[in-house]
Amino acid sequence: MIDKLLPLDLTPEAEISRRIQTLKEKMAQTGVDGVFLTHRPDYYYFSGSAQDAWLYVSLEYEPLLFVKRYLPRAVAESPLTQIVPVHSVTEIPHIIKDSHGSFPKTMGIAFDLVPVRDFQFYQSLFYGCAWQDATPLIVSCRAIKSEYELGIMQEVAKISSRVFDFIAQNLEPGIRETDLAGRIESFARTQGHSGRLQMRHYRSIGFSFHIMGGESGGQSGALDSPVCGTGMYTAYPFGAGTRIIEKNDPVLIDLGTMAFGYHIDESRMFVAGKMDSQADAASQAAMDILYQVKTAMKPGVP
Secondary structure, eight states, rough: OOHHSSOSSOOHHHHHHHHEEEEHHHHHTTTOOOOOOOSHHHHHHHOOOOOOEEEEEESSSOEEEEEEEEEHHHHHOOOOOOOEEOOSSHHHHHHHHHHSSOOEEEEOTOOOOOOOOOOOOOOOOHHTTTHHHHHHHHHHHHHHHHHHHHHHHHHHHHHHHHHHHHHHHHHTTOBHOOOOOOOHHHHHTTOOOOOSSSSSTTTTOOEEEEEEGGGGOOOOOOSSSSSSSSSSSSBBBOBBSSSSTTTTOOEEEEEEEEETEEEEEEEEEESSSOOOOOHHHHHHHHHHHHHHHHHHHOTTTO
């Protein structure tokens, strides 16, 4: 029954095997004997399942995916052969020790993500291990995309393109930024948008639909971006606000699309009418720069 309900975007076994092998090669180069993955996007990348789980990758043995919930889905989603049900993370060290005979001498974990309290707890569970930051290993594995990943990103780009076509056909003066954002989000979801973005840094917030009309497009703020928007509240001062988009307003739309676990991020300028000549010139200059950079960007160019 579970197979009939699952999405069809299962990561191929060959792709998971390639990722695990790449991680093990980097572990060997840096003297890490085992890596304990606790961050959902990380263990999804190396296992193919984003269920409530932990993934342990040993340099010498097959990976162990420990699943708290939901085991049938994890088994259906992941091509890994060692998938172990657990009721609590406290069971994991005993299983590793029984299976492998001992803990790794050096254990890697993502220092950029794991809270101090959790890390201290893991230290107490894996008593005697020397701990090392595995973040550089993890992100370097993901930095170079495979043909499989590039194919997925092309599909995500198609979703983004369809959403921007929808925006061009539906943008009109007299609508609030937040109302337009709602329409765009609703359509994007019908096209396969996951509904949210995933951010690696705990101080960053992933938000997909930034709509900034007229003066809002020049509003600076806390967002790590040249543009921020006003937002609706001081508690979340980013993106679309309550400003009414007026005729001939330049409207900056920054859309982050996520599907299949991958992002495509595009910013485009629209106008509800006719673009002001100064804004039009600035927009054209930005496009000229983009295409010049694109032409110059080739392998081997510093």
